[in-house]
Amino acid sequence: MSCFVRPVASADLDALVALAEQASFGLTTLPRDRSLLAKRIRESEKAFELVEEKPRGESYLFVLEDEGRVVGTAGITSKVGGYEPFYAYRIETSLHVSETLGVRKEIRTLHLVREHDGPCEIGSLFLAPDLRRRGTGRLLSLSRFLFMAEHPALFDPRVIAEMRGVIDEHGGSRFWDAVGHHFFEVDFPTADYLSVVDKRFIAELMPTHPIYIPLLPAEAQEVIGRVHPRTEPALRMLESEGFRMSGMVDIFEAGPIVACSLDDIRTVRTSRSAVTVETSELPPDGEPRLIANPRARFRAAIGTVAEAAGGVRIGAEVARTLGVRLGDRVRYAALRESPRGGGSEGDPR
Numbered sequence: 513m514s515c516f517v518r519p520v521a522s523a524d525l526d527a528l529v530a531l532a533e534q535a536s537f538g539l540t541t542l543p544r545d546r547s548l549l550a551k552r553i554r555e556s557e558k559a560f561e562l563v564e565e566k567p568r569g570e571s572y573l574f575v576l577e578d579e580g581r582v583v584g585t586a587g588i589t590s591k592v593g594g595y596e597p598f599y600a601y602r603i604e605t606s607l608h609v610s611e612t613l614g615v616r617k618e619i620r621t622l623h624l625v626r627e628h629d630g631p632c633e634i635g636s637l638f639l640a641p642d643l644r645r646r647g648t649g650r651l652l653s654l655s656r657f658l659f660m661a662e663h664p665a666l667f668d669p670r671v672i673a674e675m676r677g678v679i680d681e682h683g684g685s686r687f688w689d690a691v692g693h694h695f696f697e698v699d700f701p702t703a704d705y706l707s708v709v710d711k712r713f714i715a716e717l718m719p720t721h722p723i724y725i726p727l728l729p730a731e732a733q734e735v736i737g738r739v740h741p742r743t744e745p746a747l748r749m750l751e752s753e754g755f756r757m758s759g760m761v762d763i764f765e766a767g768p769i770v771a772c773s774l775d776d777i778r779t780v781r782t783s784r785s786a787v788t789v790e791t792s793e794l795p796p797d798g799e800p801r802l803i804a805n806p807r808a809r810f811r812a813a814i815g816t817v818a819e820a821a822g823g824v825r826i827g828a829e830v831a832r833t834l835g836v837r838l839g840d841r842v843r844y845a846a847l848r849e850s851p852r853g854g855g856s857e858g859d860p861r
Contacts, residue, residue: 514579515648516813516833517586517655519560520553524575527582528553531638541587541636543708559590560810567591567668572659573636574810576643576652583643584652587636588660591629591668596711598627599718600674600760600769603725603737622723622736625760626715631670632660632774637746647814650847653749654802655812657779658843662806669774672758673750676743677767678735687766690732695719704764718763736766743767752849753778783845787823788836795827803844805834817844 520528525546532544543549552573559570567590576584592598601622608617634656639649660667679685683701695717696703706713725733737757739747747770754777755770762769774780779802796818803826804812815830826842836842 515576515651516811517574517576517652518809518811520556520573520575520585522550522553522557524582525550525553527575528585531582531585531640534640535638541708542585542638543705545705545708548708556587565665567632567666569594570666572656574652574656574659576639576648578643578648584639584648585636586638586652586656587634588656588667589633589635590666591631592633592672593628593630597715598625598630598633599711599714599763600625600627601723601763601766602760604722620725622725622761624718624720624763630668631672631771632668634671634673647847649745650749651802651812651814653746654753654779654845654847655804657753657777658783658802658804658806658812658845659810660774660777661780661783661845662785662804662843664774664780667774670771671755671774671777672769672771673755674762674769675747675750675767676740677762677765678738678740679765685765686729686731686735688764690728691723692718692764700764707764714763732766737761737768739767754781778849779845783843785841785843788826788831788838788840788842789820789823790825791828791831791836791838792825793828795830796825799846801844801846803830803834803842805836806841806843809835811835814847817842 528549529546532542532549535542552571555571556573559572570590572588574586575582602625603620604623605618605620608619637653639652677687685700688700688703692703725736750770753772755772758769758771760769761767796816798816798818800814801817802812803815803817804810811834813830813833815827818825824842
């Protein structure tokens with residue numbers, strides 16, 4: 513089996529640099545910066561090696577390997593905030609009434625949120641263009657949830673995803689031009705990059721008073737809470753997992769932030785853990801499922817699973833891919849929710 517998900521390793525740096533060069537603007541957590549990517553790899557390796565008792569902001573980065581080539585990334589931050597707070601705009605609606613004029617209007621406003629004790633965040637989802645539309649994106653994205661299902665104590669119980677907002681092919685953002693640019697005097701790509709390097713400039717320059725949305729140019733209002741066209745499939749996938757709009761948007765390009773309780777994520781909620789009691793060269797019949805080796809050397813792939821006395825039976829090829837032997841546990845879940853809704857079944861930033 514040539515396609516599987518695993519933790520990133522130091523040997524993947526060149527491949528990550530190449531992937532970052534293919535990513536369009538707005539994928540903040542996959543910067544086009546070799547030193548920052550090297551730092552992300554070191555942080556992830558440390559996170560996988562040290563199992564903490566509770567989330568402390570660890571960064572886990574996974575890669576999709578296909579025929580020996582790293583072709584995608586997906587990440588988890590166990591808890592955002594802390595020394596560098598998590599920033600977002602919360603959209604609120606207030607009612608303004610004038611009996612004299614007979615006017616009754618609902619006005620939307622943006623309120624800056626600083627979260628020091630924030631939720632878990634998934635992001636860094638990127639897949640090489642030539643690998644899309646093969647089901648690999650679903651494997652890459654949802655495999656994270658099998659890892660989280662196996663180690664729930666390592667993650668904040670609330671999970672969010674910042675979806676990439678509307679950005680043009682040159683890296684321009686209508687929302688940034690209407691709001692952030694007036695305070696920071698840099699273009700959107702520069703501000704987006706700096707937010708990865710050091711968030712202090714946000715606290716120093718970001719306006720703290722509410723922003724009245726009707727006062728913004730129409731073209732800026734139109735993109736608030738909208739996703740980039742290329743991110744729509746990732747959003748639909750997360751919605752099928754139980755994520756919903758949180759009422760918050762990104763402070764730079766106003767992309768929506770979706771959220772879900774960890775226990776309510778479909779893959780987490782419906783996943784099962786069992787002992788491998790049999791492998792066979794002829795895979796079991798049935799619908800393809802996500803299957804993971806949940807140990808420290810995490811691996812995830814797509815295969816079929818059949819119940820057997822005392823555990824499950826899986827194909828020998830997927831067992832070899834996952835490094836699973838008889839007696840080892842696997843965690844598995846359906847790739848999609850069943851039509852009956854029973855759960856048997858980006859581009860986040």
